[in-house]
Amino acid sequence: MNFAEYRRAFQPKCPQILEQVESLQFVQEKELSCDPNIEPLFPHTARQSLLVAKKGGEKLSRVLQIGVVFSGGQAPGGHNVITGLFDTVKKMHPQSKLHGFLGGPDGILQSRSLDLTKEVLASYRNEGGFDLIGSGRTKLESEEHMKRSLKTCQSLGLDGLVIIGGDDSNTNAALLAEYFLANHQATTVVGVPKTIDGDLQSENIPISFGFDTATKVYGELIGNITKDALSAKKYYHFIRLMGRSASHVTLECALKTHPNLTLLSEECLADNTSLLRVVDEIATLIERRETLDRLYGVILIPEGLLEFLPEMKRLIETINELISEGTKEEKIPQKLSGEESKVFSQLPPSIQKQLLLDRDPHGNVQVSQIETEKLLIAMVKKRLEERKKFHGTFRAVPHFFGYEGRSGYPSNFDANYCYSLGSIAAFLVREKKSGYMAACGALHESPGTWEPKAVPITSLMQLEKRKGKKVPVIKKSLVSFSSEAYRTFVARKDAWKWDDDYQMPGPIQLFGPEELADAPPLSLRKSS
């Protein structure tokens, strides 16, 4: 058998309580507060309670028709949400049916779906990617979209619609749930928290799926690079990691590998850090390590860093404004104010050019395209020359790890977690819990004791300005300075600067000893 065949034969582990489908119910655990600005927008789905799974309440077997859709970027484990959902509805009734909407939310709008049978699913069990039904980035927000979605659900006679996606997609799930209830459409809308970035989490959602696998892939690579740095003894590796809005990925990778320096966007924002200060911090690290005869090192950089540096953020906003006012590219530098002009002049020419010329379809600077690792290398090089305290040769190697982490085979943790989330979603549809997100507590324990939950999506929402309008959205979860993960990091990061304590987590093990193969993300560990 090859790797994929072995993987398909893997049987995901689930919370034990999910096994007896006929004697499981979701009961109210406690009321969750809801933002007062959100409440009036969701008369049917605000003020819902947190639900937890309990034994009891014998259920009759029931045929369910469920639609499922992927929304947004890939995250490892997506197919297992579908197989968990499928296996559970089939246990509820063998005539239950699962429809997979094709190409993301557009598949709902155009009512294009695939009948997901046992045979179709067989070759996607425990596989990475979203290729079974594809995904898309269309947002279900407008009245028109709501109407068309309702029509599709109606014509397919769906008892449930399961939306697998990130914060925006789950926001859409909440809007749909509310709209369906207001319009007496019986389809229960359930969300499933997906994103490798980990920024869709809350007190009751310890982590989104995909985060574990992605950080394990990146952790393997960073660990390999630390070992290479320690062996070659002459390179500084600048490693940018996916995660534009929050630095959870970078923090988890730091805990896994103990690099010499880890930049966290949230710290930079809180400290009002300037780009020059970041550059100086790196220069100081390199200079001091030289006095320890260490001419090598590893530095982690979150993808979104620049947008969290207040001066850079202002510069980018100003350039966007100037462009929208019709200012020609070559005139922009002289139109910048004193501070902005200074910041701009400090940037390497290639980045200046990128800021002026590379535009997204809306005419905005494409911040996610900026190779921050190369920007920092160029600026650090110059700064080391200016400060004249470093006497060696500064050799730097840039890296960006992103796509290679989004579609890998899910780790056992994600395979189990996703399968469980899919199963929970099936129960929520059976119990008509619309506007909820499937969740699991106690994820740092073994899967058998995980605690199935349902979180009202509205409890995670607030009003934010988008394209000039205040709209309800799920609040992105940034790295919390009071989290165990962050406190562990802070307690150790200074030691990592000077005393190399590199760790190599190694490649993801899917077989072999459970403590390796089934380990949850370090960020989930509780204080001991």
Next chain:
Amino acid sequence: MNFAEYRRAFQPKCPQILEQVESLQFVQEKELSCDPNIEPLFPHTARQSLLVAKKGGEKLSRVLQIGVVFSGGQAPGGHNVITGLFDTVKKMHPQSKLHGFLGGPDGILQSRSLDLTKEVLASYRNEGGFDLIGSGRTKLESEEHMKRSLKTCQSLGLDGLVIIGGDDSNTNAALLAEYFLANHQATTVVGVPKTIDGDLQSENIPISFGFDTATKVYGELIGNITKDALSAKKYYHFIRLMGRSASHVTLECALKTHPNLTLLSEECLADNTSLLRVVDEIATLIERRETLDRLYGVILIPEGLLEFLPEMKRLIETINELISEGTKEEKIPQKLSGEESKVFSQLPPSIQKQLLLDRDPHGNVQVSQIETEKLLIAMVKKRLEERKKFHGTFRAVPHFFGYEGRSGYPSNFDANYCYSLGSIAAFLVREKKSGYMAACGALHESPGTWEPKAVPITSLMQLEKRKGKKVPVIKKSLVSFSSEAYRTFVARKDAWKWDDDYQMPGPIQLFGPEELADAPPLSLRKSS
């Protein structure tokens, strides 16, 4: 236990014949031909025979003093060569000693070494990297170097010196072996074939160590990216892979993952391919895939590609010459001849700039620094616009995989292979087989039946011009068009272009089913 602890507890598997140290001998299998230009330069070590391990010839136990050194870039498994060597010499006599020269060949010249004891080695068993004793790039070529090396071996009373390195380092081993014999120094010099690039191989050396792990790391990542491409359905991934002189790494990764297009430097050289033809081939792929509704794809590019395109090679050589004659950078474009000027003008401005400005310490263009994947993306984009046959949006993502593959935990194959090579090196020292490289045949079988061998290094050598002088060097092994690996590739590559047949080899498994965890590289497979 964490990953590293599990890994340290792994016991490498060896050819069974190596187990009885007292009843093993290396006997002549057959004479190997030697380049007639090489013979006169190596009066003591040319015309040696291929040796194979045989049972018999009872040996007395003997105390051995052996020095070992890493030379050149990292390759996974290096530490296992040392532990295999150590465990075997200790079996030969408990008072045998192993000295690890520090920082590469400089450690020999300066007689800086570390006493490698059981305790020192304990935490490096089955670990990646070369950090136990470090490595270096100094070449032992001059008379002065020979003398100093001899002095070090003399003062430490070394019975053997084991040089772990690539083609150049093993060339140095051959020079040292010859010099020692000519000067009546009793130290036996043995080489061990190391390089992830796989270009140090021959009829009797199926592969160098490190190749398996590196290609498994890259294979995991490429496999993940194929799945991402298939899920997102909108990106072309251009992936450059380490391997400057030969495309073995790229070919092995192609066999593992079945990308849509794989460029091989050797094919380009044989076909006298122009850069524009490469660009056109990619453009045609993209246009035809669009007619199949496939706006995505994966393309593999060997690091050394540009140097194998005859016109680019000539352009680079001319620029190097012009610079060495003192031509100013800005004057270079107008000094180029017609054809060269045309090639130069087709390049994207950023690459033109790199060719003119980025120099190595000798003033030469830094070809290895050129981001060939970005060059191709820019040229393909332009070409698609010119040809007007592609109607979609060309979205391309560049990747380079190199350092992350050099220092990972060795795969079981490399862990076993390296341990065996170290053990074989110990036997060769005991039998005073100087000028040989340790090798193993039948590597596609299970380790117990691998066939320990010793290959005369001179049999691999030829005269080549280096810095204007003809010198003896080991011939780099390029991809052979008659190899099973290449023929498999050729038979299938056209199908891979249109019918996506992406394979995901998954992360390296070090535990679990043997057929996954112990699999040799696909390039080693024999025709069935």
